[in-house]
Amino acid sequence: MNTRAMERADFRAIAHWIKPAARVLDLGCGDGTLLRYLADERESIGYGVEIDDDGILACVNNGVNVIQGDLERGLSGFADGSFDYVILSQTLQAVRSSERVVREMLRVGREGVVTFPNFGYWPNRLQVMRGKMPLSDNLPYAWFDTPNIHLCTITDFENFCRTHGVRILERIVMRDGKKVSVLPNVLGSLAVYRFERA
Amino acid sequence: MYGALNADKSNAVLVCHALNASHHVAGYYADDRQNIGWWDNLIGPGKPLDTNRFCVIGVNNLGGCFGSTGPSSINPATRKPWGADFPVVTVEDWVTTQARLADQLGIQRFAAIIGGSLGAMQALSWTIQFPERIGHAIVIACAPNLSAQNIAFNEVARLAIITDPDFHAGHYYEHGVRPTRGLRVARMVGHITYLSDDEMASKFGRQLRYGKLGYTFGVEFEIESYLRHQAEKFSGYFDANTYLRITKALDYFDPAADHGGNLSLALEPATASFLVISFTTDWRFSPERSREIVKALLDNRRDVAYAEIEAPHGHDAFLLDDPRYHRLIAAYFARIANRVVT
Numbered sequence: 001m002n003t004r005a006m007e008r009a010d011f012r013a014i015a016h017w018i019k020p021a022a023r024v025l026d027l028g029c030g031d032g033t034l035l036r037y038l039a040d041e042r043e044s045i046g047y048g049v050e051i052d053d054d055g056i057l058a059c060v061n062n063g064v065n066v067i068q069g070d071l072e073r074g075l076s077g078f079a080d081g082s083f084d085y086v087i088l089s090q091t092l093q094a095v096r097s098s099e100r101v102v103r104e105m106l107r108v109g110r111e112g113v114v115t116f117p118n119f120g121y122w123p124n125r126l127q128v129m130r131g132k133m134p135l136s137d138n139l140p141y142a143w144f145d146t147p148n149i150h151l152c153t154i155t156d157f158e159n160f161c162r163t164h165g166v167r168i169l170e171r172i173v174m175r176d177g178k179k180v181s182v183l184p185n186v187l188g189s190l191a192v193y194r195f196e197r198a
Numbered sequence: 199m200y201g202a203l204n205a206d207k208s209n210a211v212l213v214c215h216a217l218n219a220s221h222h223v224a225g226y227y228a229d230d231r232q233n234i235g236w237w238d239n240l241i242g243p244g245k246p247l248d249t250n251r252f253c254v255i256g257v258n259n260l261g262g263c264f265g266s267t268g269p270s271s272i273n274p275a276t277r278k279p280w281g282a283d284f285p286v287v288t289v290e291d292w293v294t295t296q297a298r299l300a301d302q303l304g305i306q307r308f309a310a311i312i313g314g315s316l317g318a319m320q321a322l323s324w325t326i327q328f329p330e331r332i333g334h335a336i337v338i339a340c341a342p343n344l345s346a347q348n349i350a351f352n353e354v355a356r357l358a359i360i361t362d363p364d365f366h367a368g369h370y371y372e373h374g375v376r377p378t379r380g381l382r383v384a385r386m387v388g389h390i391t392y393l394s395d396d397e398m399a400s401k402f403g404r405q406l407r408y409g410k411l412g413y414t415f416g417v418e419f420e421i422e423s424y425l426r427h428q429a430e431k432f433s434g435y436f437d438a439n440t441y442l443r444i445t446k447a448l449d450y451f452d453p454a455a456d457h458g459g460n461l462s463l464a465l466e467p468a469t470a471s472f473l474v475i476s477f478t479t480d481w482r483f484s485p486e487r488s489r490e491i492v493k494a495l496l497d498n499r500r501d502v503a504y505a506e507i508e509a510p511h512g513h514d515a516f517l518l519d520d521p522r523y524h525r526l527i528a529a530y531f532a533r534i535a536n537r538v539v540t
Contacts, residue, residue, distance in 0.1 A: 047496065056503070060503050064503075
């Protein structure tokens with residue numbers, strides 16, 4: 001299963017949650033694929049935030065609204081409660097200040113949506129047991145050259161929510177684009193959450 | 199006019215000029231191949247703003263000195279040059295005259311209006327004054343109004359002109375002279391604000407013009423030589439009264455002023471899609487100023503793409519050929535072209 005198709009799977013899960021014609025902010029939106037998808041499927045009014053020049057260009061090519069900026073510096077350009085959903089797809093593990101980003105998501109949006117690779121997925125555990133940092137389709141970077149500085153497991157994230165005033169509304173755990181319901185923190189490679197302020 | 203207007207006149211793009219530019223946006227004159235349009239690197243066949251697909255219209259702003267009626271034109275009532283009697287014109291006035299030109303050309307709606315700096319202010323004002331007549335606004339190196347520092351620089355420039363003994367209260371034409379000394383200083387001040395500190399350092403540093411210090415007040419450093427040369431060139435072709443009026447138009451521009459300083463309210467009527475671009479080293483109209491515009495557009499839920507181009511050149515970057523910048527504009531116009539269908 002390639003990464004793009006896996007993204008598609010979490011995109012489908014996200015699109016399923018997003019109410020029609022909602023205002024959506026996608027943080028670290030890359031080439032704008034998710035926003036394009038949400039605009040086409042859910043008639044979302046979407047904006048992306050992206051730091052990379054190539055991402056901005058790709059968003060313009062995709063006809064997606066995008067604002068160049070560094071989400072680590074906060075979302076000061078966005079008013080309180082100005083979005084229905086703020087999405088952070090496959091980016092939580094790569095931000096320096098995860099706490100601040102989640103706090104900002106819930107300041108700007110009524111609800112937050114995050115997806116992240118589950119570090120507790122059993123092949124990752126196995127590789128760590130063998131004494132190595134995991135390498136996989138989901139975590140393709142060598143330890144010395146990875147943007148993923150805040151990897152976590154499903155249990156870690158849920159503990160984080162409990163201690164940071166975040167109420168989880170829905171969760172989907174997936175592997176190879178399919179839902180996992182048994183032992184999600186072991187059998188699931190990708191976690192998708194919808195949450196609000198507790 | 200560059201390129202051809204299509205049958206339903208839906209492919210027109212208006213180019214608004216900044217301080218010292220004109221209608222001559224691209225190409226060169228048949229009898230003067232050195233005289234190249236000021237935005238030739240962006241506009242032309244196969245270029246980011248492709249004249250094979252769009253009909254690009256360059257204008258001269260009222261009060262200018264490259265063709266439109268201005269202070270150096272003859273006042274029919276007195277049969278003498280207008281001089282100081284030529285009225286002060288605003289960005290809004292220019293936009294109104296451009297709309298009348300569009301009427302004359304039978305263009306109901308521009309596919310896009312593009313400008314940098316003061317030109318960008320006109321594009322922005324179009325979206326407020328004639329929202330139904332503009333599809334896309336490309337707003338580059340802009341600010342929603344001038345800061346105190348911006349106004350201060352303009353005031354130094356104006357005083358340099360006004361206090362030149364050859365200014366004659368604006369009626370210098372009748373005296374057969376021009377306040378070129380004042381105009382030169384004005385241009386030097388302006389020019390400094392267009393460049394970044396880093397750009398000046400890398401281009402000139404502390405290099406000496408003649409290899410050693412002379413302990414005189416003549417030209418000693420390369421930067422002095424450069425500024426004097428630019429100022430000399432500029433004062434040869436530009437009209438001082440025009441310069442005064444254009445700097446005033448800049449100072450007055452403030453669409454939020456009528457809305458208690460609330461730019462979001464000011465931009466409420468704007469329905470165009472926006473591409474906003476700033477340059478990291480532009481300290482004259484810094485990226486923060488563009489972000490104010492973006493925030494106001496977001497508050498109104500408008501379509502907007504905002505790019506902050508990392509460029510070393512300061513404010514002048516909008517005139518230069520930067521691949522990231524030009525790729526973005528090309529992509530944006532390609533999308534507009536697909537909607538217009540020529």
